[in-house]
Amino acid sequence: MRVSVSAYHAFASGKTYVLSKQKAEVAKQVEAVFYQHRRRYGARRIAAELTAQGRSVGRYQVGSLMRKQKLRAIAPRSFVPQTTDSRQTTHPSPNLLLDKENAAHKPGEVMIGDITYLPLRAGKWSYLATWQDKFTRRIVG
Numbered sequence: 001m002r003v004s005v006s007a008y009h010a011f012a013s014g015k016t017y018v019l020s021k022q023k024a025e026v027a028k029q030v031e032a033v034f035y036q037h038r039r040r041y042g043a044r045r046i047a048a049e050l051t052a053q054g055r056s057v058g059r060y061q062v063g064s065l066m067r068k069q070k071l072r073a074i075a076p077r078s079f080v081p082q083t084t085d086s087r088q089t090t091h092p093s094p095n096l097l098l099d100k101e102n103a104a105h106k107p108g109e110v111m112i113g114d115i116t117y118l119p120l121r122a123g124k125w126s127y128l129a130t131w132q133d134k135f136t137r138r139i140v141g
Helices: 005-012 021-036 043-052 059-068
Strands: 111-119 125-133
Touching: 021 043, 021 059, 043 059
Parallel strands: none
Antiparallel strands: 111 125
């Protein structure tokens, strides 16, 4: 009958796999919080939410109840900015700033710039662009 020995003994002692009334109530609360937050909360956040509401429940219990109900949180895709095109069809331009002929001889003559992406706590990105005076090596903008 393909029943394990431990499952048979659990059945014989009266312990079945049917959820108790208390766990069924917690399962309904887990589902309500899950859909209240538009399927974005996982087991940790749902457990914290239920604890804040006064319901003592652990995240592992919430996780098992979520698995039984087939609830899975939507995870946002991670965004990694691509700043370089590796498939270049043309040859890159030479770096003229390294030549002695093109060196800066006074302040404000040659400016170099750069941009970088900074991840924010909210999951979004911010951009930082800087301008540097090549002669004084000071950030001017």
